[in-house]
Amino acid sequence: MIFLAVGTQFPFDRLVKAVDVAVTELSLGEEIIAQTGEGSYVPRNFKAVPFIDKNLFEKYISQASSVISHAGMGTIAAVLGYGKPMLVMPRQQKYGEVVNDHQLAIARKFEMSGHILVAYEAQDLAGKINQLKTFVPRERDSQHQMVAERIARFLTEISGEQKFGE
């Protein structure tokens, strides 16, 4: 199963349509489960629901062979957490899909580091879906513990200076 998710804040018809078109071009041999937000495009080749809850979202990711989504950090983090192959299409300001181009920047960074595949434009999508079948994402080196330790150290430093019971 391929899980398609566009996030919840804004519609993202460009991606939904591109996947729908790509499905007719490719023979996927796999079901697509789609969360498409409040878009107006109705896909012909797969069923879509506007929203799903967090638990189902996680469940779909864990069960999917790969995930196609917008370049939202929450989704990228979740999918990389499960080590699943991922193809993102960044929302772009020039198409009115988002208020700034942070998704573009994030997609480039994670693409360069070998964690995800990126289709910047609709016409790139079918080709990238083909690559997705054999794509092995680089393992994520989690540094959150280092960041937490830095903050813990700071807290230890200041706890000596703080005045209590003023």
Place this chain on the structure above:
Amino acid sequence: MPKCMKICLAASAGGHLTQLLRLQSAWNGHSTFCVTTSDVVLEKLQKYGKVYVVGECNRQHLLKVLLVLIRCIRIILKERPDVMISTGAAVGCIMCFLGKVTGAKIVWVDSITNVDRLSLSGRLVWRIADLFLAQWQQLAEQHKNVEYAGKII
């Protein structure tokens, strides 16, 4: 063993909060409470003390910002945290400024989504932060008093 401090964890529901909660080992042994924007994350925050939901706000809706601001002032006056820890966005920024006024130390971790420049909230908080971490090395190099300690995600 450091003294137990009261720490306010402030972040918008969604990616900001996800990043903040990955740092949970940082505030081990301290008491915490949370300020966030939506009650859909209440369950997630259960184990981090009292949770205040102040509603969504962004630059496009000034009236909402005002409402959130008033709620945040009430929270700060009631709780008087020793430390603010935030990953953004607007609500974190507001809480950091209010916390500073009441004498809290400010810890800001700029969200990983800000690749080429610090977030707007981050740039504002930068002036008052006691510890400012970015998640991209080059951002830390570009700014004085910004450290890179790794990526949370």
